[in-house]
Amino acid sequence: MKKIIKNSLLMLALLSPLVTQAQFNKTTQKTRMTYPETKETTIKDNYFGTEVADPYRWLEDDRSAETKQWVDAQNAVTRKFIDQISYRNQIKTRLTKLMNYEKYSQPFKEGAYTYFYKNTGLQNQSVLYRQKGDGEPEVFLDPNIFSKDATTSMADINFSKDGSMLAYQLSEGGSDWRKVVVLKAADKTVVGDTLIDVKFSEIAWKGNEGFYYSSYDKPKDGSQLSGMTDQHKLYYHQLGTPQTADKLIFGGSKTPRRYVGAGLTEDERYLVISAANSTSGNELYIQDLSIPDAPIVNVVDNFDKDHNIIDNVGSKLYIFTKLNAANGRIVTVDAANPKPENWKELIKETENVLRPSAGGGKLFANYIKDAVSLVLQYNMDGKLEHRIELPGIGSASGFSGKKEEPALYYTFTSYVYPATIFKYTVSTGKSELYKKSGVDFNPENYESRQVFYTSKDGTKVPMIITYKKGLVLNGKNPTVLYGYGGFNISLTPFFSTSNIILLDQGGIYAVANLRGGGEYGEKWHLAGTKLQKQNVFDDFIAAAEYLIGHKYTSAAYLASMGGSNGGLLVGATMAQRPDLFKVAFPAVGVMDMLRYHKFTAGAGWSFDYGTSADSKEMFSYLHQYSPVHALKPGVKYPATLVTTADHDDRVVPAHSFKFAATLQKDQGGDAPVLISIQTNAGHGAGKPTDKAIEEMADRWAFMFYNMGLVYKP
Numbered sequence: 001m002k003k004i005i006k007n008s009l010l011m012l013a014l015l016s017p018l019v020t021q022a023q024f025n026k027t028t029q030k031t032r033m034t035y036p037e038t039k040e041t042t043i044k045d046n047y048f049g050t051e052v053a054d055p056y057r058w059l060e061d062d063r064s065a066e067t068k069q070w071v072d073a074q075n076a077v078t079r080k081f082i083d084q085i086s087y088r089n090q091i092k093t094r095l096t097k098l099m100n101y102e103k104y105s106q107p108f109k110e111g112a113y114t115y116f117y118k119n120t121g122l123q124n125q126s127v128l129y130r131q132k133g134d135g136e137p138e139v140f141l142d143p144n145i146f147s148k149d150a151t152t153s154m155a156d157i158n159f160s161k162d163g164s165m166l167a168y169q170l171s172e173g174g175s176d177w178r179k180v181v182v183l184k185a186a187d188k189t190v191v192g193d194t195l196i197d198v199k200f201s202e203i204a205w206k207g208n209e210g211f212y213y214s215s216y217d218k219p220k221d222g223s224q225l226s227g228m229t230d231q232h233k234l235y236y237h238q239l240g241t242p243q244t245a246d247k248l249i250f251g252g253s254k255t256p257r258r259y260v261g262a263g264l265t266e267d268e269r270y271l272v273i274s275a276a277n278s279t280s281g282n283e284l285y286i287q288d289l290s291i292p293d294a295p296i297v298n299v300v301d302n303f304d305k306d307h308n309i310i311d312n313v314g315s316k317l318y319i320f321t322k323l324n325a326a327n328g329r330i331v332t333v334d335a336a337n338p339k340p341e342n343w344k345e346l347i348k349e350t351e352n353v354l355r356p357s358a359g360g361g362k363l364f365a366n367y368i369k370d371a372v373s374l375v376l377q378y379n380m381d382g383k384l385e386h387r388i389e390l391p392g393i394g395s396a397s398g399f400s401g402k403k404e405e406p407a408l409y410y411t412f413t414s415y416v417y418p419a420t421i422f423k424y425t426v427s428t429g430k431s432e433l434y435k436k437s438g439v440d441f442n443p444e445n446y447e448s449r450q451v452f453y454t455s456k457d458g459t460k461v462p463m464i465i466t467y468k469k470g471l472v473l474n475g476k477n478p479t480v481l482y483g484y485g486g487f488n489i490s491l492t493p494f495f496s497t498s499n500i501i502l503l504d505q506g507g508i509y510a511v512a513n514l515r516g517g518g519e520y521g522e523k524w525h526l527a528g529t530k531l532q533k534q535n536v537f538d539d540f541i542a543a544a545e546y547l548i549g550h551k552y553t554s555a556a557y558l559a560s561m562g563g564s565n566g567g568l569l570v571g572a573t574m575a576q577r578p579d580l581f582k583v584a585f586p587a588v589g590v591m592d593m594l595r596y597h598k599f600t601a602g603a604g605w606s607f608d609y610g611t612s613a614d615s616k617e618m619f620s621y622l623h624q625y626s627p628v629h630a631l632k633p634g635v636k637y638p639a640t641l642v643t644t645a646d647h648d649d650r651v652v653p654a655h656s657f658k659f660a661a662t663l664q665k666d667q668g669g670d671a672p673v674l675i676s677i678q679t680n681a682g683h684g685a686g687k688p689t690d691k692a693i694e695e696m697a698d699r700w701a702f703m704f705y706n707m708g709l710v711y712k713p
Helices: 007-015 021-026 065-083 088-099 499-503 522-526 534-549 565-576 602-609 616-625 653-666 689-706
Strands: 044-047 050-053 108-110 113-119 127-131 138-141 152-159 165-172 177-184 195-199 204-206 210-215 233-238 247-251 259-264 270-276 283-288 296-300 307-313 316-321 329-334 344-347 353-359 362-369 372-378 384-387 395-398 407-414 417-425 430-435 446-454 460-468 479-482 508-512 558-563 583-587 639-645 673-678
Touching: 044 616, 050 616, 065 653, 065 673, 065 689, 088 499, 088 689, 152 204, 195 210, 204 259, 210 259, 233 259, 247 259, 247 270, 270 307, 283 307, 296 307, 296 316, 307 353, 316 353, 329 353, 344 362, 372 395, 446 534, 460 499, 460 534, 479 534, 499 508, 499 689, 508 534, 534 558, 534 565, 558 565, 565 583, 565 616, 565 653, 583 689, 639 653, 639 689, 653 673, 673 689
Parallel strands: 479 508, 479 558, 558 583, 583 639, 639 673
Antiparallel strands: 044 050, 108 113, 113 127, 127 138, 152 165, 165 177, 177 195, 204 210, 210 233, 233 247, 259 270, 270 283, 283 296, 307 316, 316 329, 329 344, 353 362, 362 372, 372 384, 395 407, 407 417, 417 430, 446 460, 460 508
């Protein structure tokens, strides 16, 4: 595709942040895209008497030479298309400048030291520092030296109770399969052998002698991304012994559970085990470690609800549960008789969703009220002590720490408030600024407003719309509509440095709080699952219609964006309503709804989705909206940039491969369909900063170009 800009249009671009679609079209010569050839096979599957073709099944073998050749060819097309956008490098330069500021994490105390993460600006990985008292901070662990290409990251770190020992997990290339390294904190000497093949695991120390961790049996070589992982096992590792000698504590064939996690109460008296077969609901077990060979005792065996032990005082357990409380409540019980019939209610359920924490000898009830935070402090007897005064309307996270800590920390952010760390004094309930964000952004120049729009069935859905003050609602503002709508996950306000690019070009960033999420509790979540999943897509479509109807934007300037379950959302809605969007960004999406459960941990998502094997009704429902199967030949779909990871153990790349191949074949217009294999684009940790900036620049350039707009630095 060639772009010829006349002198008059160039002058206009210098005077205005964005050039209109009509002006751009007059000077643009569009040609049909030429894509790499994608082989088709005659494979078909029979579902309850219905045959479904799967011509791109061969792309599921993501380690084959044939698939690699196809991916390389696709990436070459993508790179050529994006590199010809004249202002792409200008966007990259601006992003690099915006991202170059110091970033800090909330501090935390371990032993005699205070630890915190810091990034000087453009470091690929944040560095872990430690500080004793008022002394000078020193580098403790620098993940940037773990690998030459900076794709190996420190995925998690856990200290023993006295802070003298620590175990940290390494993620290589963003993989969920991790290694565990044990150190002495004093001199950082390595203790014992590095554990390997650990996946979806917390580390729970028992004294300084060993720790609990979880993993699966490793799939055969060549199938790490596609092999199913469905029997999680909890092990105990004694320091100084080989990993092969680790003791199986729970899980495996005797008590098969797809997900098993463990933690210890702060006093290390109780081992707490959570076991689940899906992403919602869990069993809860405890083991009294003060009694030799004590049995593992079931506390609650309801797989449909969430439960967790958040604290204890002696044998008195403080349990957060959704049993008989869809929005959550806190109960207490004696560990000797922990069954639900003995529970005593401490903090009752409210109309708002509860996310509790503990620290400083107090309980903190962090509520989600219309997708923003409301935080209350209680004593251990359930008496309300403080309502925390937050800096504004947004998201607060933190309020956790050891019992004896007089001060805790929390981070506050919103779409127009860069992430800022506050120090909170437990006794007074007062907050003070600890670390202000250094990003080049003045919140006074921007605004966020929350609206409630009506979905197809009459349900009121909240959406927060962010833009620069003084914006004219003329239907010509480039707009990104972002959504997720699944797995009980709540989208609360957060600041994104990347979005400054959009906002400063007169653009709008809108986030819809769709059903399927957790913003309004269990009912809201369930209303977007299984045979109700279409509600999520209807909510997203209604959000787009609201933005268009109220002149924030129009279909010519609207982009949809989402990742993972949100990638499914983008794929399904662009298939159902291609007329609403000019550009689509489905990232690491679950795109083949008939086969997703056959890969890695996919079967664990069945609580939200159901599977094609469940029933004829469930198959038909999935088949109808499955993005790979819902695309129709000859339809003019939006310009689409499909992104997936080079390594992603949960959303296998084949989903995105199949979707891109189908869309390229079926695209009825001249809008480009590109696929980009990005560094650690999936669920794993450790995307290098330079790669992240490159990929963000690609996204904004792709969007502006296909909307016919010119970026003005």
